[in-house]
Structures are given as C-alpha cells and as structure tokens.
Amino acid sequence: MAILLAEQFFNLGPSVGKSYYENLNGILNASVTVNNNSGFPVNLVIYRINAPTVSYEIPALNSLTLTISAILVAALLSTAAGAVFGTIQVATSDF
Incomplete structure (x- = not known):
C-alpha cells in the first residue's frame, strides 16, 4: 500500500x-520529489539502512525524483550563498 505524504514547502x-x-525503522521504500524553484542549488541528502549517506x-x-x-x-x-525555496514530497510504499 502506498501513502502519499503532504507536499511540503521549504x-x-x-x-x-x-x-x-x-522513519527510523527503515522498513519502507519511498519516492522523493524535490522541486527547486530558487536561483541557487539545493542538496537532497538521503540516509538508508546499511548504506552510505548520499x-x-x-x-x-x-x-x-528518486526511488x-x-x-x-x-x-x-x-x-549556496543565497536562500533556496521550493517543494518536497514523499510517497512511501512496500514496492
């Protein structure tokens, strides 16, 4: 079953x-979508079970969008030297 979490503005x-x-249990899979609407880059940092930080x-x-x-x-x-803004949305699933 998939759960689409609310879109968050950053x-x-x-x-x-x-x-x-x-989710510190780390038992779910997820799809993460980030929309960077600013004039500067932003980093998406992912922590996974038994894997290096990416x-x-x-x-x-x-x-x-990443799965x-x-x-x-x-x-x-x-x-960056300036502020960044946009949206991030996460959908979790057992895919």
Whole structure:
C-alpha cells in the first residue's frame, strides 16, 4: 500500500539543513520529489539502512525524483550563498 505524504514547502537560508522525512525503522521504500524553484542549488541528502549517506545536488530551477529502498531520512541542505525555496514530497510504499 502506498501513502502519499503532504507536499511540503521549504525555504532555507544559506548553509541551513532540515529533515523532511524520518522513519527510523527503515522498513519502507519511498519516492522523493524535490522541486527547486530558487536561483541557487539545493542538496537532497538521503540516509538508508546499511548504506552510505548520499547527496544529490539539484540545480537552480530544476527538479529530481528518486526511488529509495529502506529509507531512514530525507533532508535538504542549502550550501549556496543565497536562500533556496521550493517543494518536497514523499510517497512511501512496500514496492
């Protein structure tokens, strides 16, 4: 069964990070979509069970959708000189 979580809006200042999904059981799979509507890049940071931490840079005015197995945490990190903003949405499932 899939669960579509509410779309969340983010607005992060320079060098600020925030977690947008946490499931410390890590038994679910997920699809994460990030829409970066700002003029600066934002990093999507993924923590999984028994896997290294992975970071994906989403360029300005772009989006990224990932399917992740055994997800623990999905977070966003602003590393640019300016604020970043956009949306993030997570759908969990047993796929």
